[in-house]
Amino acid sequence: MREHDVSTTRFQPNDVKIESKETIFHGFFKMVKYTFSHRLFAGGWSQSLEREMFDRGHASALLPYDPVTDEVIIIEQIRVGALEHTSPWQFEIIAGMNGDGENPIEVVQREAKEEAGVDVTNIESICHYYPSSGGCSEILDVFIGQVDAMTASGIHGLADENEDILVHVMSREKAYQMMSDGTIENGASIIALLWLELHYKELQKRWLPN
Numbered sequence: 001m002r003e004h005d006v007s008t009t010r011f012q013p014n015d016v017k018i019e020s021k022e023t024i025f026h027g028f029f030k031m032v033k034y035t036f037s038h039r040l041f042a043g044g045w046s047q048s049l050e051r052e053m054f055d056r057g058h059a060s061a062l063l064p065y066d067p068v069t070d071e072v073i074i075i076e077q078i079r080v081g082a083l084e085h086t087s088p089w090q091f092e093i094i095a096g097m098n099g100d101g102e103n104p105i106e107v108v109q110r111e112a113k114e115e116a117g118v119d120v121t122n123i124e125s126i127c128h129y130y131p132s133s134g135g136c137s138e139i140l141d142v143f144i145g146q147v148d149a150m151t152a153s154g155i156h157g158l159a160d161e162n163e164d165i166l167v168h169v170m171s172r173e174k175a176y177q178m179m180s181d182g183t184i185e186n187g188a189s190i191i192a193l194l195w196l197e198l199h200y201k202e203l204q205k206r207w208l209p210n
Contacts, residue, residue, distance in 0.1 A: 024052065031055065061108065061143065064144075066149035073118065077090065090185060096115075112147070115163075116165075118147045122145060
């Protein structure tokens with residue numbers, strides 16, 4: 001099969017006509033209903049489509065890694081999305097919603113202190129992606145950052161947000177095994193741990209003194 005040049009077929013925002021936009025729910029999060037049409041790959045325009053979109057803002061996530069001990073910090077907390085599934089308590093990397101005008105790196109530095117009580121240095125970008133673009137506008141920036149694993153322990157979280165977060169310090173191999181056997185189910189955590197498994201030797205060379 002002949003491959004197409006992606007750069008010549010990808011459409012841009014002006015290839016969509018937004019006919020209407022209506023907020024149909026606004027609570028802790030927001031739901032918006034769009035009516036729109038778009039250009040078709042075969043040429044011409046689609047019929048008008050109606051789609052509901054979950055608008056929850058943007059977020060940033062961080063995998064804290066100690067290159068000296070080759071350990072990572074994983075947090076555990078209850079998640080409403082998993083209340084009726086495998087386990088409501090999910091093992092994840094650190095993450096939080098971006099505040100207005102807040103830089104993603106500032107977000108992960110703040111969240112690392114709030115959720116695990118650690119300071120982070122040498123923050124590097126892993127990726128940025130849409131977790132569920134079929135119905136949600138959220139963009140997630142994922143980072144890895146250097147920490148001293150000896151400073152991480154205990155229970156953390158903001159009392160005014162009813163957070164109850166347990167810190168786990170574990171070997172890189174243990175975290176990777178938890179991801180492989182399905183214990184870690186969070187998308188950003190899976191991406192970050194896969195990335196670390198591919199790049200930990202490079203990180204150790206960059207972050208550790210000769």
